Amino acid sequence: MAIVKICGLLREDTISSIAHLPIDHIGFVFAKSRRQVTPGQAGTLIRKLGAERGGQSLPLFFGVFVNPGMDQLAETLREAPLDVIQLHGQEDAAFCREVKRRFGVQVYKVFSVREEDDTAALEQLAAFRGAIDGFLLDTAGGGTGKTFDWSRIPPFQLWAKEAGIPLLIAGGLDPDNVTDLITRYNPDGVDVSSGVETDGQKDTDKITAFVERVKACV
Template sequence: MKVKICGIKDVETALTAVESGADALGFVFAESKRKITSEQAREIIKELPDELLKVGVFVNEDPDHIRKIVDEAGINVIQLHGDETPEYCAQFSVPVIKALSIESQDDFNQMGKYSCDYYLLDSPKGKYRGGNGVTFDWNVLNGEKLDGKKIILAGGLSIDNVEEAIEIAAPYMVDVSSGVETVGKKDVNKIKKFIDQAKKRSMLEIS
């Protein structure tokens, strides 16, 4: 199971996540308590492995501004977490994750309108688009024919529920932010435990 740790703001946390087995790190450039500048992101990203997915998170942003941050910071994947149209999502030269807030089956069906590299399924919108620590009904994915789509499961995941979420939804990747925080800050011990829990099933299947 692949794991994305979102809301990275410092080098130490980023390196700990990578050493613990993270496959992707998320850097938030939208309004959020985890917002980061392109300069801050660049200083972190230059310390990271080339093959790691460095995901820039944007909400209804001007496309030229996104391209500027991609170039400045070294982002190699774009996550669009707003009301972006399929046409908007198709204009970028780097891989795109389209985030969808899931409240019902109808929201899930919106995925069919897009042609993106990944689809992040998140809980309903709160104060911010994502990172609100609330789950949605994972059974929406259970038994769905995904036609090879790479699903990233997000929304309220934690050390306590990630195994169950993986068993029910069978995603390509899981994404966590608030679930590995203590008093609003990333907790490296929780990051390590979350990655261990998420990858435990994969290791059992291999053995």
């Protein structure tokens, strides 16, 4: 059953409305974005979900960053108990290893699918073996709400399997297309943000439909 990651949460009422859903990962955006939160806001949302769950297991909490410094990460983690640092910038493998060592968190790296030969991308990815705990494939540019050519997924799946880490697919997913993706390519997980929004705000009905459709795929 595929992992479900909902990214870009901002509001306490959204947290309350989805607390009962089997969401595996929740992402908070600390990079510049209309979905950006402060460390304090993220900490409040994490505590809110803990209270709503009433002692039940919690999802893993991801922090989304672009080229952060160690000081920024330390400051964020003091207020927001994140489980995973998700890196979208030009961070290299050495930086990922240092984040893991210094903060004791998991690190996921995002790779963009561009209009080029995937051989170069896979060669770049090879340097991250042992430095990351998972990675995401996303449409070039990130946050575009557009899908990429899914036929390019399999070589990256093979690399992830050989490395023993999960691969999550992002980019333009929504309740209407996620079943097709999972049926055709069976990724380890899926990551959604704009695809479960209405007028720029998270939509509980869309989140519910997305989660239900992912979890119905076996």
